[in-house]
Amino acid sequence: MQLWPDIESEYVERTPTSERLHRETRAHVPAGVASTFRNWDPHPLFVERASGVHLYDVDGNAYLDFALNNGAAMVGHAHPAVNEAVADQLGDGTLYCHPHELLSEAAVEIKRRWDPIDLVRFTNSGTDSTMHAIRVARAYSGRDKILKIEGSYHGVHDYVLISKSTPEGKWGHPKRPAKLVESAGVPEQVAETVEVAPFNDLEAVESILREHRNEIGAVIVEPIVMNVAVTQPRERFLHGLRELCDEYGLVYIFDEVKTGAKVAPGGAAEYYGVEPDLVAMAKSIGGNFPVGAFGGSEEIMRTIEDDAAHFGTYNGNPLVLRALVTVLRDVLTDEAYERAYALGDALAQGYEDVMEDAGLVGHVDQVTTQGTAVFTDHEIRNYRDFQTHVDPDLQENYFFGMLNRGVMAQPHGIAQQWTISVQHDRAYVDEHLEAFKDLAPRLADEQSL
Template identity: 45%
Template sequence: MLRNPITISSELVEAIVVREEAAFKKRTPRSLEIYERARTSLPMGVSSSFQAIPPYPLTISRAEGSHIWDYDDNEYIDFHLAFGSLLVGHSHPILVAALRDQLGRGTLYSLPCADTVLLAEELIRRFAPIEQVRFCNSGTEATMDALRLARAHTKRDKIVKIEGAYHGHHDTVLMSTKPSAEAAGPADSPNTVPASLGIPGDVKNNVIIAPYNDAEALDRILSEHAGEVAAVITEAVLMNVGIMLPLEGYLQSIRDITRRHDVLLIFDEVKTGVTVAAGGITELYPVEPDLICLAKSIGGGMPIGAFGGREEIMRHINHQEVLHLGTFNGNPMSMRAGLVALTQLFTPEAHARAIGLSKRLADGYLELINAFDMPMHITQIGAKGCAMLRHERARNYRAWLEIDMRLAYAYWLFLANRGILFPPGFDDQWTISIQHSEADIDRHVDVFRQFVSELAH
């Protein structure tokens, strides 16, 4: 932690925003043109509200390796990677060849294919808590199905969700994802705040919110609702408020607490998964949940989701007590992409290289933060990392609320205008693919140097 970080003037930040917005608009006129046209046929001009960012979203024309191009042919080094879905990078030649082969064999059967079995076996091999697994098409579907399974197994209705966590956009988990400080309630006993209209009150009443990194609060909540809670769903490492690491002993504590209360523990590894380690979070932290949800990078860039756990829980599907359905579940394109990515591309050497580059980027950031006395800190885990624009390390959502969002916007614009593409918004993190190079990392660090140098002077 820095002892005497500088104070960054809001006037300077605003001046940077005004200048960088003007530069962004000057260099991306076709993106603006396409966006304005899109707004007449698409609400907000996009197909996912996450994509609608100020001043307007970039429209992408192509991508290859670690680079991506917009419709004005501006080139970017891509650290967004589809919100971390592309550990494989863009258009990897081995993956492209495999998908072309599968295209010639058919894109959709809605019948079993052999790759489904092979990919399931690979996930079971990598993720120790999984004894059986089912495939779906997104992280949202994975958490939705895992929670249904948990309710069936326990014969209980209530769910505990962590404040600030995002587990997809189905009703049960679209609660307290980004509540305002005024609506959030007490820090140790947060309110349940729906993130969208259209969620029934009965659904809200079955969701209880707990603070991250507070095992005592979770124990109290489960005691107050004894015999009512089916599962606690959480990211072991919180990923939608930058990156928040668990305090020492926290994960083991919540594992012990949930067992004592006979409540299932679900780890959402949609964003962590193979991007943090070959076997995900449970490879890094020796804590085994009852169910794991996966998506994003396990699909090699194709739509995918998966949920799995112990056979005694998954058997409710075997016995047809819990329905899990989907026309595109286990589709041959996604199965082929996932299998090739996990068995041919995500080798131990490739993993180690991507994680090493992520550490190189984090070290470069840290050196500059210390050199310029920036009120920021760095968190890196596996191929992911982020600069939290806050002096003290954030341990929960309430601390994250203190971030200067205007500074975060200036940071995104500054980097984008110089060819470094981050996820849209201020709450995500970088991802390093197996196709990034040292030159990509060094260019990123150089642009960040320009940014903090201006903030310091």
């Protein structure tokens, strides 16, 4: 990806301390970051603090934040109610390694939102949640293989680091995507435990299931592929998968790490009216604390009492569960959703208007609090559509152009999306749109070259 010289030099001039700290940190920390996604060129921002809907960097720049910790912060930053609950818990201890009453309190909050969930276990991250959901699904089905979607990300454990960002040229047939292990250190044999299918193509999924009947035990999907912008299921794709899972005796897993508690109180399962067997979640359920969960039908989850291992020193610790209960019970209320949805619609409509006025070809893909501007008029139905029709340079310069105007419009990475938090209001949406209005003609000029 190529940054345009004026956009790059403005960013570099605004962030000299970040550049120095990044260089110095690399002496101690690989790539100078704690998660490799965070290492951007020319250098990442070093953040000093976050509060409300703002991030403050070490050079004294403030950013109106719609990236919100890769979507983990629907509560915004440092939400007072969450802070108060967590501060209160500090005095009573943050880790017991014994059961406590918050476990069922937190589980009840999750069950209230997800009808398909009878039983819940807590984890420390989204990776942890998908890994254990898959293990439980394998234990229940007695089959080792899973089916995943091309371009979907389910965290960083070995079984899902496959065909997440396959480069063009290695794609394979559109209906039979290649299985590509995407990290050194992941054994090639792991690919033998996974089949990969395109999103929004039930016929392709069914053909793979037929070919691997009695081998595949589970299907895992991001119900909205939010590692490919905001790519929604079309033509009742998720309902069709439900029927196929029933027909082939498969455990249907929703990875709601990004959608959970954000596109609707009960995530994508509620939004689309689909009942998965298991749901994996993390991010926004925890109000910026490292907590995840997975849950589902009693019959499947009881395998944990038989022979499916789920252990963890920090699982369900009282600190993060206090945060989770506060978020789900007191902060993400029905009124909070209503307000956030209205702001999400206003931001999406505002983007459409600005693009039209500026002659910038593009459209917004949006579901309630989640959205993104994609600078193409092609419909994005799956990973390959995005790779084929979206100009990565334009998307990257949009991100930095917005940063230079004091707005972090979405997480870095051309296929990411904004999140509306409960701490945003109409004035912040307008400020975001003003910045985009200022940048859009520049993007339109480059697009027309």
